[in-house]
Amino acid sequence: MERVTETMISTDEIRQAVVRLGKQITEDYGGSEIVVVGILKGAFVFLADLVREISCPMILDFMQVSSYGTGTVSSGNVKIKKDLDYDIAGKDVLIVEDIIDSGVTMQCLKRELYARNPKSIKVCAAFDKPSRRKVDFVADYIGIEVPDEFIVGYGLDYAGKYRNLPDVCVLEVDGGDK
Numbered sequence: 214m215e216r217v218t219e220t221m222i223s224t225d226e227i228r229q230a231v232v233r234l235g236k237q238i239t240e241d242y243g244g245s246e247i248v249v250v251g252i253l254k255g256a257f258v259f260l261a262d263l264v265r266e267i268s269c270p271m272i273l274d275f276m277q278v279s280s281y282g283t284g285t286v287s288s289g290n291v292k293i294k295k296d297l298d299y300d301i302a303g304k305d306v307l308i309v310e311d312i313i314d315s316g317v318t319m320q321c322l323k324r325e326l327y328a329r330n331p332k333s334i335k336v337c338a339a340f341d342k343p344s345r346r347k348v349d350f351v352a353d354y355i356g357i358e359v360p361d362e363f364i365v366g367y368g369l370d371y372a373g374k375y376r377n378l379p380d381v382c383v384l385e386v387d388g389g390d391k
């Protein structure tokens with residue numbers, strides 16, 4: 214069985230990070246229109262908070278993806294469960310993700326979306342676990358860096374649960390396979 218233990222990141226800390234990111238993104242894009250792509254399901258809480266702190270004109274879209282695993286990343290395949298509704302050719306795209314772990318999903322997704330000829334692609338993640346990287350991936354905007362612990366809440370799940378927790382908590386699993 215699993216159990217949610219201590220709070221790692223409070224709602225106040227998350228709020229501060231979101232406000233900072235929103236300001237930075239608004240400044241960086243100036244008045245240009247962006248296509249914000251929320252990655253389902255984990256990013257839904259962060260996305261809702263973040264977009265309300267960004268004052269650029271935007272079109273909001275969603276994708277649901279999973280990476281094919283980490284063995285041979287050179288081909289960069291990502292399985293698309295739900296694709297974009299909008300054409301991103303010539304657009305400035307901002308991908309909004311919950312957490313970057315190995316980096317494989319975002320590396321693959323960026324490659325996939327670049328093939329559609331956008332003007333630019335940047336990635337904004339609420340949380341980042343740089344110590345877990347398996348590929349060389351750096352996000353453009355990071356809310357909060359976290360240590361190598363499995364975390365839940367603020368949209369992040371374990372087996373579909375705990376996404377509704379307002380703060381971020383560490384999850385402990387007996388017998389350990391997360």
Ligand code: IMP
Pocket residue numbers: 255280310311312313314315316317318319362363364365369370371
């Ligand atoms: P990556 O391809 O290894 O970077 O995978 C990132 C994805 O793994 C995220 O979008 C999450 O769905 C999931 N993930 C990674 N670490 C955690 C965690 O600590 N809690 C919940 N989900 C996580």
Ligand code: MG
Pocket residue numbers: 255370
């Ligand atoms: Mg997940």
